[in-house]
Amino acid sequence: MEKLKFTRDIAQLAVLQRIELANQFLMRIRKLFGRYLFSKIFSKYLIDTIKVSGKYSKLINDEYENIKGFLVDGQQILSIGGGIGGLELYILKKFPNTKIDLIEKNYVSNKIKYGWDYKNNEAYNNLSTTKEFFNLNGINDNQYKIYDFDKKNFPLKNYDLIISLYSLDYHYDFNFYSSYLNSVSKENTKIIFDTIRPDFFYNIFERLSVIKENKLTVHKSKRIKCEKFKLKHE
Numbered sequence: 685m686e687k688l689k690f691t692r693d694i695a696q697l698a699v700l701q702r703i704e705l706a707n708q709f710l711m712r713i714r715k716l717f718g719r720y721l722f723s724k725i726f727s728k729y730l731i732d733t734i735k736v737s738g739k740y741s742k743l744i745n746d747e748y749e750n751i752k753g754f755l756v757d758g759q760q761i762l763s764i765g766g767g768i769g770g771l772e773l774y775i776l777k778k779f780p781n782t783k784i785d786l787i788e789k790n791y792v793s794n795k796i797k798y799g800w801d802y803k804n805n806e807a808y809n810n811l812s813t814t815k816e817f818f819n820l821n822g823i824n825d826n827q828y829k830i831y832d833f834d835k836k837n838f839p840l841k842n843y844d845l846i847i848s849l850y851s852l853d854y855h856y857d858f859n860f861y862s863s864y865l866n867s868v869s870k871e872n873t874k875i876i877f878d879t880i881r882p883d884f885f886y887n888i889f890e891r892l893s894v895i896k897e898n899k900l901t902v903h904k905s906k907r908i909k910c911e912k913f914k915l916k917h918e
């Protein structure tokens with residue numbers, strides 16, 4: 685397993701995006717002082733950057749193992765809600781001819797709630813920190829492009845693979861992206877995401893398989909790999 689290089693800002697976002705990286709002490713502090721102080725201050729100054737980087741690298745390595753069967757060098761990949769982008773940068777290190785477009789949000793909510801948000805308001809990322817993470821770990825600028833969700837200038841191309849771990853249909857409704865994903869996928873595009881309602885997607889896609897079960901995360905969910913929208917937009 686390769687250990688990724690981190691700064692404190694990167695480690696803070698990693699903890700906010702993967703709350704399982706917070707130790708018991710930090711979780712007690714969150715309960716005691718509330719979500720605002722936790723999101724803004726304690727998640728930054730009460731963490732051990734080296735420990736967080738070790739745990740995050742391991743976690744990303746495990747995610748990589750889970751999806752590596754769907755990766756081929758030279759693919760066009762779209763990532764939705766990739767956070768600081770550990771998995772994406774890991775893929776780019778292994779597959780230097782692959783290109784990844786990342787759509788993410790560019791703010792950290794004041795009081796992060798890890799539930800399902802119908803309004804799609806919650807966010808815990810900073811796009812310049814994502815870029816810094818990629819640079820620090822040796823990824824060239826021409827291997828990826830970052831898009832701010834709120835600017836709505838989504839890239840229009842045909843992707844081979846679309847990934848959204850613990851973001852699309854885990855924290856917010858698939859409908860936010862459904863027609864966009866429909867327009868940027870082709871017959872054999874693989875779309876991988878974690879969802880709390882896998883059965884719903886049998887109506888949307890021709891082919892679906894479960895590639896992971898998540899029992900220890902915020903919600904019980906399944907990671908599904910889908911192909912071919914039943915109703916294709918022209």
Ligand SMILES: C[S@@+](CC[C@H](N)C(=O)[O-])C[C@H]1O[C@@H](n2cnc3c(N)ncnc32)[C@H](O)[C@@H]1O
Binds near residue numbers: 768860
């Ligand atoms: C639980 S984190 C997961 C991050 C990363 N995929 C991972 O597996 O570590 C969810 C991410 O989704 C992002 N997010 C929330 N709403 C979004 C949206 N509408 N489009 C793209 N990203 C979004 C958040 O900012 C956050 O970084």
